[in-house]
Amino acid sequence: MAYRPSQKFRKTLLGSGAVLVLAALNAPAAVSFAEAKYHAYKIAQPGYKRAFGSWAPVDVPAPYSVNAIHAALLHTGKVLLIAGSGNSQKNFDAGTFQTVLWDPVKNTFKNIPTPEDFFCAGHTQLPDGRLLVAGGTARYEVLNGEVKKAGGGMRVKNESPDKAVTLKKGTVFRSPSGVEYVSKVDVTVPRAKREFEISYFKSGQMKPWRTKVTAAEARVFVEARKEGPEALTTEAAQYEIVGLKGEEADNVYGLAQKLTTEKQDFQGIRSAYEFDPKAEKYIPVAPMKDARWYPTLVTLADGKVLAVSGLNDVGDVVPGDNEIYDPATRTWSKGPFRYFPTYPSLFLVQGGKLLYSGSNAGYGPAEKGREPGLWDLRKNSFTKLGGLTDPDQLETSASLMLPPVQHQKVMVLGGGGVGESSKSTARTAIVDLSAENPVFTDGPALPQGTRYLSSVLLPDDTVFTTGGSEDYRGRSGSDILKAQFYDPRTNAFVEAAEPTVGRNYHSEALLLPDGRVATFGSDPLFDDKDNTRLGTFEQRIEVFTPPYLHRAGADRPVLGEGSAELDQNGRATFKTKDAGRIAKARLMRPSAVTHTTDVEQRSVALGLTKSTDGMTVTVDVPQDRTLVPPGWYMLFVTDTNGIPSEAHWIRVE
Structure with missing residues (x-):
């Protein structure tokens, strides 16, 4: 008679198999978890941090x-x-x-x-x-395909030599065909430049002979009031500024080369x-x-x-x-x-x-x-x-x-x-x-x-x-x-x-x-x-x-009392109990960084003199302002093991 396992044995076997299958399926996650735990342990060790x-x-x-x-x-x-x-x-x-x-x-x-x-x-x-x-x-x-209204740069001209003109955001520019465009920011156009050409009369008196006026110009971005192809243009044209009257309307106007729905x-x-x-x-x-x-x-x-x-x-x-x-x-x-x-x-x-x-x-x-x-x-x-x-x-x-x-x-x-x-x-x-x-x-x-x-x-x-x-x-x-x-x-x-x-x-x-x-x-x-x-x-x-x-732990070199400004010779002296171990001094210009671009930071090597009693150090800053532009700097001193002090702020004029 063939052997048949009991129901209890079959359940146990199935359960063990399921565990083995689950373990196999979860092995990568388990290994990843173990690696992460080990990594966290490793980087927390003092020896790792020191290195x-x-x-x-x-x-x-x-x-x-x-x-x-x-x-x-x-x-x-x-x-x-x-x-x-x-x-x-x-x-x-x-x-x-x-x-x-x-x-x-x-x-x-x-x-x-x-x-x-x-x-x-x-x-x-x-x-x-x-x-x-x-x-x-x-x-x-605004990306290509998302621009709904035609827009672009409008050059605003002012031919009046008597006054500048400010056009507020929302000023309307009207094309020769009647299409209207609206400015998106305020714009101020300077007054035109007036030049005199002079001539001497027989009497020897100098008098104006002719006046030359050169129009002033500013730019502003404009956008069509309405969507639609009628607002698109690639031809240069002069634009009337709605609301200006009389002489001002003659003197101030817009010029645009193209107004499109291309990416802005x-x-x-x-x-x-x-x-x-x-x-x-x-x-x-x-x-x-x-x-x-x-x-x-x-x-x-x-x-x-x-x-x-x-x-x-x-x-x-x-x-x-x-x-x-x-x-x-x-x-x-x-x-x-x-x-x-x-x-x-x-x-x-x-x-x-x-x-x-x-x-x-x-x-x-x-x-x-x-x-x-x-x-x-x-x-x-x-x-x-x-x-x-x-x-x-x-x-x-x-x-x-x-x-x-x-x-x-x-x-x-x-x-x-x-x-x-x-x-x-x-x-x-x-x-x-x-x-x-x-x-x-x-x-x-x-x-x-x-x-x-x-x-x-x-x-x-x-x-x-x-x-x-x-x-x-x-x-x-x-x-x-x-x-x-x-x-x-x-x-x-x-x-x-x-x-x-x-x-x-x-x-x-x-x-x-x-x-x-x-x-x-x-x-x-x-x-x-x-x-x-x-x-x-x-x-x-x-x-x-x-x-x-x-x-370093708590054992960093310390700069004590000292000036926040340089003397006339470009020097500053500081009290310190660590003069004997101080090896060098650096001025570090503070950063102003964006988009990982930082053109401000620089490190300047300083002359370093220690007092005979070993209780003060004097730093000597280069006089060349192309090396040390004027401003506030962090002064660090470092010891023979490369361990820096905390910074002392000092101003270079």
Whole structure:
């Protein structure tokens, strides 16, 4: 008789089989869970932190969560996080603009009233410690296929030499065929220029002979009142301004070349403000002549600021009309003419020239203004610098002046193709401007092709790099959760602890006065690898503690009492019990960073003298303001083990 298992045995066998099947099915998840647990254990170990550093999230209360488009360290030690409308059409339409002030020591937050949309403005540090913010958003882009009403740039002419004319938002321009278009912002047209040609009469008396009037001009974006093909035009025409009468109607009119339903790009504003770190508020100053969205602002040796590039008030790249801001008068004047794509990385170098690394953050044709070079502002001449590998992949690359600034070396890291290209490069390159014929040479490669890489100078003369993505805006789940240190002395990368938050477009990183690095923002196109869920702006803040702080524990060199300003010889003296162990001193300029572009940060090597009793140190700051532009700096001293002090703020005039 054949053996037959009992019912109880069959149930037991089936149950065991089910467990085995479930275990097999869940094996990958179990392994992944175990790996995650082990990884969390590993990175929490003191030895790991001493070797690679560590990351920690910042607790941000909900009312202060912000789409950090811009980040700037103020000389109060607080960090200004500017969103404006935060890349949200809804916020823009509602006029909801945000700025948050973060105190990293107390971990407190404060909402700052934000008067205009500073989304994608430019900003830079001023000599007195204020932050200049210029430009921003007048209009969000409308993509091809979504433009319902014809629109475009209208040139407004004023032939009256007697007065300027201001046309308010909503002014109606009427074509010869009767089609009406409405202006989207206020526009002021200066009065016309009157010139006299003179002649001498026989009496010898000088009298006017003939008057020449040259019409003044301003631009404004207009949109058709109604949808429909009758509003489309590609022919130049003169437009009547509805509501003007008599002589004013004759003198003031519009001219347009084409009004279409093609894609309409973002448009900039002219507004400029200074943020006062002590009063903690924005103060309006004179507006720029040109509207700018995505401009670069760079501080010059005399403390003035050059504003370069950006999209103007009709959505075109500013064709090369650059402007200079004078903090003493709070007014703008004409700067040297030169074209750059938007957010170009420009660095003040020894002698007063600007180095354009080729790094930029977007708009502009692929074949124009993208080659790196040295720009002599006085002569307005540009000398191109060759030798760069992957020169077609400089958009969204990182650039910085390697420490210390006296070595005059600039590094370019990563980058990608123009526009929404999926190209990215692992290339790094370095140019030594002290060479007789400077050219770029390849540096060590990044672990993989990387766009939007954040790169931060540290007080131990290394560079910390983190984040980025391999594809455009993190597309296809391509955020890179890696970090590394670059050491200029060895010309090599060393692994650092991995961040837990991905950072791509609209992300920032900056050095804090305590020697840590704070990271903000990220604006992915999609939230999943399959690109099916629209992206969510990353509002978490994560802070990296470098290995030198884990090695130090509580035993960091300490700078005691000392001056916040330099004496007439450029020196400052500080009390310290650690004079014997202090090896070097660095001035670190505070960051003003957006779109991973930071042309402010620089590290300056200082002379260092110790008193005979070993109780004070004196630092000696270079007098060359092309090396040390005027402003507030963090003074760090480091010991023989590369462990830095906390920063002491000092002002260079």
